[in-house]
Amino acid sequence: MIVTRFAPSPNGSLHLGHAYSAIRAHDLARQAHGRFLLRIEDIDGARSKAELAGEFRADLHWLGLEWEEVAPQSSRIAAYEAAAARLRDMGLLYPCACTRSEIAEAATATGPDGPVYPGTCRGAAIDTDRPVAWRLDVRAALEQTGPLTWLDELAGEQQARPDLAGDVVLIRKDASTPASYHLAATLDDAADGVTLVTRGRDLFAATHIHCLIQALLELPVPHWHHHALLLDSGGRKLAKRRGSPSLADRRLAGEDGHALADALRRGELPAGIVLDEGLHIHA
Ligand code: GLU
Secondary structure: OOEEEEOOOOOOOOOHHHHHHHHHHHHHHHHOOOEEEEOOOOOOOOOOOOHHHHHHHHHHHHOOOOOEEOOOHHHOHHHHHHHHHHHHHOOOEEEEOOOHHHHHHHOOOEEOOEEOEOOOOOOOOOOOOOOOEEEEOHHHHHHHHOOOEEEEOOOEEEEOOHHHHEOOEEEOOOOOOOEOHHHHHHHHHHHOOOOEEEEEHHHOOHHHHHHHHHHHOOOOOOEEEEEOEEEEOOOOEOOHHHOOOOHHHHHHOOOOHHHHHHHHHOOOOOOOEEEEOOOOOOO
């Protein structure tokens, strides 16, 4: 059975790009008589706004989608901590006290998430009584798993290259956001039984890391469907601050959500919006 999901973060209102992604995941599940899940990714305690979850449901309903909602990330913290403890016991996590600016200064490479962490704290004696992040020792992890591959339905089989992102953070320094996106989303997709992870190509490179985490924690391995992104005419991701109205703005202005969803399905985009078919693939 195909299980897809839409996993928005309630940090800001949804826009057309989210609608496109949700419709994609919904339709892929429906065409296969599968399940379509909604998961609220409210792991970021400082940025999450509780009221947005209700707005998101109203937006999806307006688009004519039906879904099963699963537990939000804020209720799954114990599972993230247990997984991190297991990786720590395997000797694959190390504490890091570096600040963002120290990393930017020391980095010599740029990866999919920005400056690649140069491994400053790997093997160093770091005082864990003060706030520290816990990083995955990617090289040591790959030695345990051996080479990995993963399958994108659109782009085909991929050789996993988690090394390109460097030693990513799995447990964050900031106590209001205990687990990183990489750890939380990977564990949740496994816990929710997701078989086809559907999301935009901007997250293509993240999958290299997710597939390593899956191998280390012996999680089931889904397939992926990284779809093209909707961009504004300047080639930038849609954002309200750049004049792209949110779904809630459109809904409250009385626009027909079902008609909008059908237009997106046909690839008919509102003026000034383009579908970027270019590959944002770091590998
Ligand atoms: N929560 C992420 C976002 O809103 C999506 C994560 C995912 O689909 O894996 O960008």
